[in-house]
Amino acid sequence: MPDVRVWFRGVLVAAGMAPLPAAAPAAAHAPVPVAAAFAPASASVSARADVSGGLDASGGRRTDGPAPVESIPAYDVVLAIDPSSVLRVRETITYDFEGGGEHGIVRRVPYRRGDRLYEIRNVRTSSSTGAPARARTLRLWNDVQITVGGGGARPVTGRQAYVIEYEVAGALTPGSGRDELVWDAIGSSWSVPIGEAAVRVEAPAPLRKVSCRAGAPASSGTRCLRDRDGPFAIDFTQRGLRPGEGVVVQVRLPKGVVAVPPPRYARPRWAGTWAGTATLGLALAGTVAVAGFGAAGGPFPRRRSGEALVTAGALLVLADVADDVVPHGPWSFSLGDLCLAGLSLALAGAGIRYAHRTGPAERAPIVPEED
Structure with a gap:
């Protein structure tokens, strides 16, 4: 140069x-x-x-001036x-x-x-x-x-x-x-x-x-x-x-x-396929049906199964988030099929828990009054 x-x-x-x-x-x-x-x-x-x-x-340094x-x-x-x-x-x-x-x-x-x-x-x-x-x-x-x-x-x-x-x-x-x-x-x-x-x-x-x-x-x-x-x-x-x-x-x-x-370029926020989107839709519809059926007094799965589904769904969502965010930063997160599957399981589990909360099985038994 x-x-x-x-x-x-x-x-x-x-x-x-x-x-x-x-x-x-x-x-x-x-x-x-x-x-x-x-x-x-x-x-x-x-x-x-x-x-x-x-x-x-x-x-010299003055003390009356600005900082x-x-x-x-x-x-x-x-x-x-x-x-x-x-x-x-x-x-x-x-x-x-x-x-x-x-x-x-x-x-x-x-x-x-x-x-x-x-x-x-x-x-x-x-x-x-x-x-x-x-x-x-x-x-x-x-x-x-x-x-x-x-x-x-x-x-x-x-x-x-x-x-x-x-x-x-x-x-x-x-x-x-x-x-x-x-x-x-x-x-x-x-x-x-x-x-x-x-x-x-x-x-x-x-x-x-x-x-x-x-x-x-x-x-x-x-x-x-x-x-x-x-x-x-x-x-x-x-x-x-x-x-x-x-x-x-x-x-x-x-x-x-x-x-x-x-x-x-960053991936789109919605990266799920038709299969993942359909699974989420079916889970949402199934959750509403299970919650309504249980609230009406029909048989439904145990409460523990609902808690297990919520936990499994949360783990799948966290795995999908970590797969994007850890290597590429927080802005790279997108909703993929893994995340949609996790949301589906969490919705199904939430429906079961809701049914147990509002269904007759969770209500206190009626004790007849003594004469």
């Missing part, structure tokens, strides 16, 4: 570790030249004193598209804890958008400033939550640098004449302002159709500042992101450059 890439990264990291304002004004949301983003340290301290009220005229605000002075992302269509992501986050004594940071990466599914794998984390960087992942409804530090880790203060690396499978979408990547490089779940975001896109083919927008929603937000430094890599920058604002990159590659598999 040309030397400008090394220069660009060095300036960004230097700016991130230098004192920057805790929150950028709203007018700074529009793209600005890179040179304007890196003010001298003395000017930054002065601006910070004016905005936050945290420093007095002599440079310190956490922020991300610099957020550097590299999106590298592998020839196998895997998206390799490296995020370098400079986080300013403002003396709050937090235990780490939390990054949420989506693995589901609508019915579209992605695979987030090979998560690795580190810290160049010595902060605790043990990674823990948790699959939520739509996101994979990556916790860096946290838990029993020692609290950290001031500015810390974290590196999060992971791979995304299934991020590219195949088309008739092209393959496309649409990805939010920083996500929209950050609750703190971001001073300067830099996104670098790398591909195994010349990048001719690449765009970047920032905001909320990022797909229709402000155009990022573009800095091309080579045919196979393009850099974008955006300054003054408010909490909840993201940076969405759209890349279009010629067909055949990468091997893009078909997208993976």
Whole structure:
């Protein structure tokens, strides 16, 4: 790569570790030249004193100003598209804890958008400033939550640098004449302002159709500042992101450059066949008939058989749920034939129990009065 890439990264990291304002004004949301983003340290301290009220005229800490605000002075992302269509992501986050004594940071990466599914794998984390960087992942409804530090880790203060690396499978979408990547490089779940975001896109083919927008929603937000430094890599920058604002990159590659598999989608919620659906219908009708027959005084199975059917049905439902949810997450659950069979047994058992509860067999015997 040309030397400008090394220069660009060095300036960004230097700016991130230098004192920057805790929150950028709203007018700074529009793209600005890179040179304007890196003010001298003395000017930054002065601006910070004016905005936050945290420093007095002599440079001492004031106690009458607002509480310190956490922020991300610099957020550097590299999106590298592998020839196998895997998206390799490296995020370098400079986080300013403002003396709050937090235990780490939390990054949420989506693995589901609508019915579209992605695979987030090979998560690795580190810290160049010595902060605790043990990674823990948790699959939520739509996101994979990556916790860096946290838990029993020692609290950290001031500015810390974290590196999060992971791979995304299934991020590219195949088309008739092209393959496309649409990805939010920083996500929209950050609750703190971001001073300067830099996104670098790398591909195994010349990048001719690449765009970047920032905001909320990022797909229709402000155009990022573009800095091309080579045919196979393009850099974008955006300054003054408010909490909840993201940076969405759209890349279009010629067909055949990468091997893009078909997208993976979540299964429909109703995955039962006609046999399973018919079984459930018959069980429902049978339950009503058994309950009514028993309530009218007719013979019906024992109460224990009803309890056994309810237990067996519940176990079948749990087995069907676990078969979907454990490997693919909670959103992947669907009603299959196994679940329908379990519901059928549970309904039949519930009908027997209801008949015993309302039938004459459960009523107290009538004792004749003594003369």
